Amino acid sequence: MKIFLLPIIGLASFILSIYNPITFNATKPITICNSIAIANLPVATNFLPNNMVATLVRKNIYNFTPAEITTLKTGIAAMKLLPKTDPTSWTYQAAIHGTTLADNLASWNSCQHGTQFFLSWHRMYLYYFERILRSKSGNPNFALPYWNYQINAAIHPDYRNSAASNTLYDATRNASMNSGGSLSAGIMTNINTALTKIPFATFNTSLEGPHGAVHGAIGGNMGAVNKAAKDPVFWLHHTNIDRLWEEWLRKCGGRVNPTTGPWTTQVFTFFDETGAAKNMTGAQIVSTASQLGYRYDFPPKLPCNFVLVDLSKWRWTVIPPFRIVDKLRLNLEKSDAVFNRIDENLWEKNVRDNKIEKFNFSNTDISDQVWIEMDHLQIDKNPEGTIEVYLNLPKNEVPSERSKSFVGVLDLFTASAHRGHNTGNKNRIDATEAIKNLGLDMTKLKKSKITFYQRGNNVKGRAIKTAGDVNIEGLSFVVHKARKS
Amino acid sequence: MNSLRVIMFLATFPMLFIGNVGFFSCKKMDGRTIIAQHLSTIKIDENTPSQSIELSILKEFSNSKSTIILELSQIEASEQPDGVYELWIGNSKTDLEFVQVLDLYTLQTQKNAVISIPIQDFLLAKSFDKLIFLKIIFVGNSDANQIISKKAGVLKINKVQIFFGD
Numbered sequence: 001m002k003i004f005l006l007p008i009i010g011l012a013s014f015i016l017s018i019y020n021p022i023t024f025n026a027t028k029p030i031t032i033c034n035s036i037a038i039a040n041l042p043v044a045t046n047f048l049p050n051n052m053v054a055t056l057v058r059k060n061i062y063n064f065t066p067a068e069i070t071t072l073k074t075g076i077a078a079m080k081l082l083p084k085t086d087p088t089s090w091t092y093q094a095a096i097h098g099t100t101l102a103d104n105l106a107s108w109n110s111c112q113h114g115t116q117f118f119l120s121w122h123r124m125y126l127y128y129f130e131r132i133l134r135s136k137s138g139n140p141n142f143a144l145p146y147w148n149y150q151i152n153a154a155i156h157p158d159y160r161n162s163a164a165s166n167t168l169y170d171a172t173r174n175a176s177m178n179s180g181g182s183l184s185a186g187i188m189t190n191i192n193t194a195l196t197k198i199p200f201a202t203f204n205t206s207l208e209g210p211h212g213a214v215h216g217a218i219g220g221n222m223g224a225v226n227k228a229a230k231d232p233v234f235w236l237h238h239t240n241i242d243r244l245w246e247e248w249l250r251k252c253g254g255r256v257n258p259t260t261g262p263w264t265t266q267v268f269t270f271f272d273e274t275g276a277a278k279n280m281t282g283a284q285i286v287s288t289a290s291q292l293g294y295r296y297d298f299p300p301k302l303p304c305n306f307v308l309v310d311l312s313k314w315r316w317t318v319i320p321p322f323r324i325v326d327k328l329r330l331n332l333e334k335s336d337a338v339f340n341r342i343d344e345n346l347w348e349k350n351v352r353d354n355k356i357e358k359f360n361f362s363n364t365d366i367s368d369q370v371w372i373e374m375d376h377l378q379i380d381k382n383p384e385g386t387i388e389v390y391l392n393l394p395k396n397e398v399p400s401e402r403s404k405s406f407v408g409v410l411d412l413f414t415a416s417a418h419r420g421h422n423t424g425n426k427n428r429i430d431a432t433e434a435i436k437n438l439g440l441d442m443t444k445l446k447k448s449k450i451t452f453y454q455r456g457n458n459v460k461g462r463a464i465k466t467a468g469d470v471n472i473e474g475l476s477f478v479v480h481k482a483r484k485s
Numbered sequence: 486m487n488s489l490r491v492i493m494f495l496a497t498f499p500m501l502f503i504g505n506v507g508f509f510s511c512k513k514m515d516g517r518t519i520i521a522q523h524l525s526t527i528k529i530d531e532n533t534p535s536q537s538i539e540l541s542i543l544k545e546f547s548n549s550k551s552t553i554i555l556e557l558s559q560i561e562a563s564e565q566p567d568g569v570y571e572l573w574i575g576n577s578k579t580d581l582e583f584v585q586v587l588d589l590y591t592l593q594t595q596k597n598a599v600i601s602i603p604i605q606d607f608l609l610a611k612s613f614d615k616l617i618f619l620k621i622i623f624v625g626n627s628d629a630n631q632i633i634s635k636k637a638g639v640l641k642i643n644k645v646q647i648f649f650g651d
Contacts, residue, residue, distance in 0.1 A: 113594040154629070174567040174636070180629030186571050186586045193585075212588030217626055219565045225593045 020202075025366055026139035056294045057401050058243065061145035061156045061236055063297075071157050072145070072445050075137030076167040076232060081235035087271035088132045090230075095236075096125065096270065106277065107269050111225065116201060116263050118208050119245050120282045126268040127285070127292050128278065129235065135273035141402065146243050149214065150191065153182035159233055170231040172220025198254050205438075207248075211241050228287065243296045245289065250298065257286045270430050283320035297401055299409045358441045359479075361432070370431050372407065372450065373473045377427040386410070387470065390451040391434045399453040404437040410452075410470070428478070445477065497630070509533045520544045520553065521617050523645040529570060534623040537578060539616045540647065546608065552650035553605040555584075555619075559643035560598040562589050567640030568625035574604060575618050576611045587621075603650065617647065 028075045064072070071360035082089035085105065095101060097111040126144060134142040145157065160178050161167040171178070187210045194206035214222075214237055221227040221234075228234050248255050258264060272278050301313040359368040372389065389407040390399060397403060410428045442446065520542035529536060546553060555574070570589070575581035584607055592598055608617070621642070625634035 111594075113591045174565075174626060174634070176567050176626035176628040176634045181626045181634075184569050184586070184624050184626065185572075186569060186583060186624060189583065190500070190585050208591055209585055209588040212592075213569050213586035214592035215590035216566070217569050219567060223565045223590065226591060228590075 011363045055289050056141060056143040057297050058239060058294055059145055059297050059401075060148050060151070061159075062148075062152050064145050068142075068145075071139045071142055072133075072257065073167045075133040075135075075139075075142065078136035079132065080167060087275045087277075088136070088273060092271075093129055094227075094229035094234075097229040100226050105327075107271070109226070110268065113208065115210075115471070116204060116258075117268075117282070119204050119241070120263065120285060121268055123242050123245070123288075123292075124268055124270055124280045124287050126235070126238055126242055127280075127294075128272055129202065130294075131273045132271070144235060144239045146239035147295070148240055148243070149183050150188050153188075154180050155218070155233060156236070159236070168232045170221055170233065171224060173233070174217070174219035174233065182219050183214060187217065191244065191330060195244065195251065200256065202254070202257055203248055207241065207244060211237075235321045246296055246298070286418075355463050359435065361436045367390065368432070369426050370435050370445075371428045371478040371480075372431045373476040373478045374410075374427045374429075375476070376472070377410070378471045386455050388453045388455055389429055389431075390453060391431055392438055392440075393451040393453075399451070399455075405434060405451075407431045407434045431477075450475065493583070496614070517646070517648040518544060520647040520649065522647065523619075524643075527621055527645070529621055529623050530564075530639045531635060534625075535620060535633070537618060537620045538645065539618055540640040540645065542613060542617060543617055544649075546649070547613065549605075549609075551605075551650065552603055553608055554648055554650040555602045555604045556599060556646045556648070557587075557602075557642045557644070558597070558646070559600045560589075560592060560600065561612040561641040562592070562638065563641075564624075564639040566582050566623060566640070567634035567636035568623055570640060571622045571624050572602070573606050573620040573622060576613045576616070578618055581618060581620055582607055582611075604647070608647075619645065629632055 076090065078090065079090040079093065082092075084091035084095070084101070086092060086104070087106075091099075091101075092105065092108075095105065095108045098109050101108075110117050110121075111125075129268065130142075130144045133144070134140065155177055157175075157180070158166075159170075160169065160180060162169055162178070169178075170305065174181075177183075190210035190213070191207070194203060194210065197203040197206045215228060216223050218231075218233060218237075219305040222237075249257070265281055267279050267281055270278050270280060359370065361368060372391075380440055387410040388399060388401065389410060390403065390405040391407050393399060393405040395406070400406070408431075410427070410429070438444075520546075521542050524538050525538075527536045527538060531542050553571075570587040572584045572587060573581040573585050582602060585602060587600060592600060621640075623640075624635040625636065627633050
């Protein structure tokens with residue numbers, strides 16, 4: 001019997017092998033949007049806005065204040081009022097990603113998917129969209145929020161409010177997601193897997209998968225490439241994808257952006273807040289802070305190349321720590337610790353012996369590092385929210401991570417992990433950036449002030465704080481001085 | 486008996502040149518070395534929110550150092566789901582491992598509806614006898630009351646192949 005079946009199966013297989021229908025009709029017409037778009041338009045080359053004075057911080061939408069949400073809504077409403085032919089309008093900006101509209105205006109349908117430009121193109125897209133939204137919102141400090149679905153798997157409540165006036169709402173989303181449902185755990189697993197992938201090309205591809213699954217799970221406009229950017233959640237989602245790219249880089253271990261090839265040179269065209277066409281390449285977006293003027297609200301960390309010191313030319317002098325205060329108990333919203341209390345002699349000795357009156361931050365690869373070291377940071381009662389650390393915060397300044405005085409966030413997780421251990425545990429926080437921003441030298445640092453500020457968790461637009469008992473038995477500065485030997 | 490041999494010869498002779506699906510050769514014309522394949526439609530919808538298939542192993546791969554690619558092709562997605570589709574793979578129906586969620590969004594930008602997934606890590610971590618098991622599961626979004634959506638959309642995958650990628 002088997003002999004009889006063989007030719008029949010073979011023939012059937014042959015027919016199947018030549019029958020190759022290409023059918024995907026989830027969203028007709030299909031947008032093939034990975035073609036390279038270079039508009040034939042007069043193009044300006046200066047891509048940093050003239051009025052940008054400080055690095056703006058993109059924050060988690062769940063940490064947005066009601067005022068910031070209002071700013072966001074105001075900007076979107078202003079964009080939606082503009083005609084679709086205006087490059088700064090909501091419709092035009094969404095159409096740059098993809099559209100079902102027949103008009104073929106400059107840069108429309110130019111999104112990059114399934115290509116090496118997936119991450120870079122969307123970064124450029126977000127950057128110019130953010131500039132437009134900032135301009136329309138009237139807030140020069142506005143930065144796009146992101147949705148970290150690995151922490152909050154539900155769409156932010158303000159995006160789910162179905163009031164007719166709510167510019168953040170999109171009724172086409174899946175009912176589950178608009179009712180406060182959560183994205184599935186599988187998506188989060190795939191994101192974590194993607195973050196382990198090296199080199200960049202593999203990471204780029206690996207992250208695109210769960211990115212697409214988020215689109216699909218939200219559904220409606222978000223589920224269709226040629227409609228997705230009409231949904232305000234699109235911008236939260238892609239800002240998070242951009243943040244995950246930065247998170248990937250921060251994991252170091254050989255994670256680097258491409259430095260050669262088409263990824264760095266391919267030109268894409270977008271529009272700024274004046275409606276002027278702007279060209280951009282991958283080489284212009286590798287550093288969000290120095291090239292694009294924004295960063296994410298990550299806690300500070302050492303640069304990847306910190307340990308990659310060529311010891312034949314450089315050596316690190318570790319200045320012994322000098323104690324600045326004894327036993328600090330943080331149970332208030334804002335606690336200041338003024339230095340220069342004890343071990344004055346040790347401080348003077350360190351400066352004198354090591355001849356380090358000034359810090360050298362001029363070398364981009366190896367600069368001096370200054371750390372605030374906390375002895376026996378322990379939590380007796382976990383506070384709700386985070387504890388931010390500031391250096392020389394002006395008396396009347398509202399604590400903000402945008403402040404030049406912002407150092408970072410206390411690592412309460414590690415602290416709690418060491419609870420009960422009283423021997424030798426130290427927590428360090430990198431103060432280099434703040435000291436650099438404040439222009440402090442050793443003498444000024446000696447007279448500096450450190451402020452701890454408890455930022456409550458944001459629940460429905462309201463900061464929830466509970467007093468915590470956090471003990472620090474000693475605070476020190478530790479200086480790593482880089483010198484040519 | 487002689488006529489039977491003639492029929493067999495005529496029916497199978499073209500396959501020797503076309504290099505088809507594994508009864509006589511594991512090679513395809515595009516140079517792929519097929520490890521396993523499934524050429525019947527897998528359909529996911531509200532009535533069948535998960536589907537399992539068995540793929541016969543046509544080519545030994547356990548000692549391979551090559552990339553092993555699972556390719557889902559000829560995909561038709563005619564209705565959006567309220568959730569995601571998950572892909573699981575294993576060496577028995579009860580020993581399956583989560584591989585990934587399917588990205589049907591990016592698929593819309595492709596001329597060919599193909600999802601390619603490197604799976605050597607999943608395959609080489611297990612021992613296989615004759616079959617590879619593969620399962621596509623619809624996982625509905627849960628709403629605020631933790632009620633799982635059953636809106637599975639409609640997904641058809643007409644071709645599944647596992648092959649050496651290099």
